[in-house]
Amino acid sequence: MTVTGHALGFQGLTKRYGSFTAVEDVSLAVERGEFLTLLGPSGSGKTTILMCIAGFVAPTSGTIRLDGRDITALPPEKRDFGMVFQGYALFPHMSVAENVAFPLRVRRMGQAEREAKVRAALDLVQLAQFADRLPRQLSGGQQQRVALARALVFDPALLLLDEPLSALDKKLRAELQEELRALHRRVGRTFINVTHDQEEALALSDRVAILNHGRLVQQGAPAALYEQPRTRFVADFLGKSNFLQGIVREAAAGRIGLSVGSARLSQALAEDGPRPVLGSAALLSLRPEKIALLAEGESAENEALGRITTWSYLGAGFSLVVETPDLGALRVVLPTWRAPIAPREGLEVRLGWSADAGVPVMDDAA
Amino acid sequence: MNRSWRSEIGWFALILPAFLLMTVFYIAPILQVLAISFTEPQPGLGNYERLFTSESIHRVIVTTLRICLITTVLALLLGYAMSYTIALASPRARRWWILAVLVPLWISVLVRAFAWVTLLRRQGLVNNTLLEAGIIAEPLALVWNEFGIVVGMVHYMVPYAVLPMLASMREIDPRLLSAARGLGASRNAVFARVFLPLSLPGLIAAGVLVFIFSLGFYITPAILGGGKTLMVAEWIGLQILDLIRWGLGTMMATMLVVSILTTLAIFSRIVDLRRIFGSGA
Numbered sequence: 001m002t003v004t005g006h007a008l009g010f011q012g013l014t015k016r017y018g019s020f021t022a023v024e025d026v027s028l029a030v031e032r033g034e035f036l037t038l039l040g041p042s043g044s045g046k047t048t049i050l051m052c053i054a055g056f057v058a059p060t061s062g063t064i065r066l067d068g069r070d071i072t073a074l075p076p077e078k079r080d081f082g083m084v085f086q087g088y089a090l091f092p093h094m095s096v097a098e099n100v101a102f103p104l105r106v107r108r109m110g111q112a113e114r115e116a117k118v119r120a121a122l123d124l125v126q127l128a129q130f131a132d133r134l135p136r137q138l139s140g141g142q143q144q145r146v147a148l149a150r151a152l153v154f155d156p157a158l159l160l161l162d163e164p165l166s167a168l169d170k171k172l173r174a175e176l177q178e179e180l181r182a183l184h185r186r187v188g189r190t191f192i193n194v195t196h197d198q199e200e201a202l203a204l205s206d207r208v209a210i211l212n213h214g215r216l217v218q219q220g221a222p223a224a225l226y227e228q229p230r231t232r233f234v235a236d237f238l239g240k241s242n243f244l245q246g247i248v249r250e251a252a253a254g255r256i257g258l259s260v261g262s263a264r265l266s267q268a269l270a271e272d273g274p275r276p277v278l279g280s281a282a283l284l285s286l287r288p289e290k291i292a293l294l295a296e297g298e299s300a301e302n303e304a305l306g307r308i309t310t311w312s313y314l315g316a317g318f319s320l321v322v323e324t325p326d327l328g329a330l331r332v333v334l335p336t337w338r339a340p341i342a343p344r345e346g347l348e349v350r351l352g353w354s355a356d357a358g359v360p361v362m363d364d365a366a
Numbered sequence: 367m368n369r370s371w372r373s374e375i376g377w378f379a380l381i382l383p384a385f386l387l388m389t390v391f392y393i394a395p396i397l398q399v400l401a402i403s404f405t406e407p408q409p410g411l412g413n414y415e416r417l418f419t420s421e422s423i424h425r426v427i428v429t430t431l432r433i434c435l436i437t438t439v440l441a442l443l444l445g446y447a448m449s450y451t452i453a454l455a456s457p458r459a460r461r462w463w464i465l466a467v468l469v470p471l472w473i474s475v476l477v478r479a480f481a482w483v484t485l486l487r488r489q490g491l492v493n494n495t496l497l498e499a500g501i502i503a504e505p506l507a508l509v510w511n512e513f514g515i516v517v518g519m520v521h522y523m524v525p526y527a528v529l530p531m532l533a534s535m536r537e538i539d540p541r542l543l544s545a546a547r548g549l550g551a552s553r554n555a556v557f558a559r560v561f562l563p564l565s566l567p568g569l570i571a572a573g574v575l576v577f578i579f580s581l582g583f584y585i586t587p588a589i590l591g592g593g594k595t596l597m598v599a600e601w602i603g604l605q606i607l608d609l610i611r612w613g614l615g616t617m618m619a620t621m622l623v624v625s626i627l628t629t630l631a632i633f634s635r636i637v638d639l640r641r642i643f644g645s646g647a
Binding site for chain 1: 539541542543544546547548549550551552555561563564626
């Protein structure tokens with residue numbers, strides 16, 4: 001893979017609509033050839049940021065730089081960014097080939113070169129045999145690939161994707177995720193993707209930036225974000241999580257003891273992290289798949305007795321809700337393959353998890 | 367099969383009263399009038415022969431076509447500019463624009479024609495203003511000629527041009543325009559390559575509508591033409607009402623109906639007229 005992409009950065013990006021602040025003071029740097037996803041619920045400002053990058057929305061303050069050059073005031077047609085729009089925005093009066101040729105045509109590229117590039121772009125997305133069709137004669141997934149070809153055909157400095165997979169059904173979405181990822185490796189360009197779908201963000205990206213209420217909450221590699229969420233919002237938004245609210249009772253190097261109700265929990269901490277004050281409140285995020293069912297005689301650093309209140313079969317796993325007297329309802333996910341129990345409502349179970357299973361997180365209200 | 371056949375009969379029964387009403391009071395009299403063109407003054411195709419031989423009929427037809435074409439082109443240009451502005455305006459501004467387009471439709475065509483006469487005549491507002499400003503020395507002949515007719519007709523036709531074009535422009539997904547700019551197209555290129563082609567069906571529909579309406583214009587040319595420039599409708603009126611030549615008048619009326627239906631038939635093959643005029647949407 002050759003990295004031909006460009007680096008994009010923005011500093012203090014803010015967008016206000018009257019008294020409403022859509023984006024507040026977001027700074028981010030996207031590396032050359034990186035696949036960055038802006039992830040957030042609707043209204044988090046992720047699309048506004050993308051529109052600022054694309055040039056359709058002028059930021060209230062802040063600067064956007066491409067390879068160090070300030071492009072904040074540049075109109076969209078001068079930015080040379082490829083963009084895949086939500087719903088694709090294919091031109092309905094043009095064939096697939098004409099759609100893909102559009103960016104080249106408006107750049108007044110000669111016919112021979114244009115045709116060669118269009119063919120190469122259609123080959124890239126495996127749509128060469130559909131060149132003469134109209135967009136409405138294609139399936140959703142094919143339209144999406146035409147939009148990709150159109151956005152990549154003119155060798156753009158970077159590729160912007162606005163909810164590129166949201167219009168597709170689940171199975172197709174999974175397929176195209178893989179394709180998009182492979183395409184990114186193949187073309188080696190900088191991709192910036194916007195989505196509200198956390199699975200898509202985790203599957204596609206080199207790095208994810210999570211936004212909420214117009215602010216950047218946390219950024220990092222998908223695994224780092226999933227394993228080490230900094231706030232309750234991040235832990236909750238990326239996958240599912242149990243939250244345990246406790247009070248710090250003892251603090252040692254790399255480990256704290258918490259009381260949650262009448263239960264005592266042991267929680268590992270990063271060695272170099274700040275040590276919490278005794279008696280202060282602490283919030284733990286505990287992923288459902290990190291809780292195990294303990295068999296007779298087994299033990300774990302943290303244990304809780306409870307009773308299954310509801311359960312569902314998800315194919316690869318069982319999802320249980322276990323009501324415990326001290327910790328409230330805990331969500332637990334078990335692999336179905338050789339599951340230690342056959343779940344049934346009212347069944348009494350013993351849950352266990354290690355001290356490093358949980359992650360201390362900040363409450364977002366604070 | 368049987369059931370659907372019965373329900374079909376049911377539907378036809380529902381529209382039967384309207385159908386009878388239309389036949390008795392509308393279609394039958396028109397057919398009767400058209401039939402006169404073959405029977406007066408004597409049975410045969412004599413009236414239609416005049417179509418090829420009469421110099422004055424040629425003149426009327428050529429004048430009508432010329433005025434209609436000029437009117438159509440001007441109404442489309444003006445209407446397109448207005449529709450474009452309205453389609454891209456904010457919702458609030460759009461409401462006022464649409465009101466401004468529709469209000470003239472509610473004013474009598476007679477009133478509007480006379481209003482143009484007072485504006486355009488020799489001592490009218492336009493000539494007086496130009497004279498006082500010293501731009502012209504002699505009053506311009508702005509009315510009682512083809513110029514006056516075209517002014518009045520364009521004014522009448524612009525709303526009919528705006529409505530179908532606006533309908534088709536409002537169907538254009540604004541994201542397509544953003545997409546085009548994002549892909550590197552200048553504003554002019556976005557218009558020429560995306561907006562114009564996508565609004566073309568509306569433009570064609572508006573053209574057909576305005577042209578067909580113009581063909582049968584009666585009051586506006588009669589008043590603003592001052593009887594010197596004859597268009598087909600006024601010519602028909604003249605034949606029937608003043609010269610009592612029913613055969614000739616109804617022959618021309620038949621030709622008018624036939625040419626309008628032909629135009630519609632041709633264009634209905636090019637664009638989906640039903641969609642454009644708003645039914646079945």
